Amino acid sequence: MNAPLSPPPTESLEKLYQNNFSWLQNWLRERLNCSHQAADLAQDTFVRLLTAPDFEGKVESIREPRSYLVTVAKRVMIDHFRRRTIEQSYLQALMQQPEQEGISSEQSMILLETLYRIDAMLDGLGAKVKKAFLMSQLKGMTYREIADEMGMSESSVKKYMAKATQHCLLFSLYEQLDA
Incomplete structure (x- = not known):
């Protein structure tokens, strides 16, 4: 043995x-x-x-x-x-x-750091959730417009937005706890 x-x-x-x-x-x-x-x-x-x-x-x-x-x-x-x-x-x-x-x-560096933080905050979201969130926040699209653009129901977009919002809030909370 x-x-x-x-x-x-x-x-x-x-x-x-x-x-x-x-x-x-x-x-x-x-x-x-x-x-x-x-x-x-x-x-x-x-x-x-x-x-x-x-x-x-x-x-x-x-x-x-x-x-x-x-x-x-x-x-x-x-x-x-x-x-x-x-x-x-x-x-x-x-x-x-x-x-x-x-x-x-200086403003350029602040903007870059902000972009890095946003990227880190959105890391871990699924591609569709991330896309829907960015379409809403950056392009100002309505849930109906996002649903049409992504070929899905408006209720799916609402679920994605709720998930993304929760994810971002938890990220912010963890970031504050680490500080």
């Missing part, structure tokens, strides 16, 4: 970094085709671990450190690309504005 596998030796966050940073950076470089971006995102991955609540206490329980790091790195990449998409959309919208309506760099 085979003896049960013993758990791997525990690693501190420092050991996790020392043993895996270069490997993670190479893994990211293969996917991004950019060594600078790979280095930034590898660093961001470890920053995310450092800032996670009580991560230092959990590091010992990680059985497959590289698999765990890949999972975290994928989330960091998704957040990075989401932020970049928001920034590009924002800059395109700015370029379409007449010059006299230009805004200061």
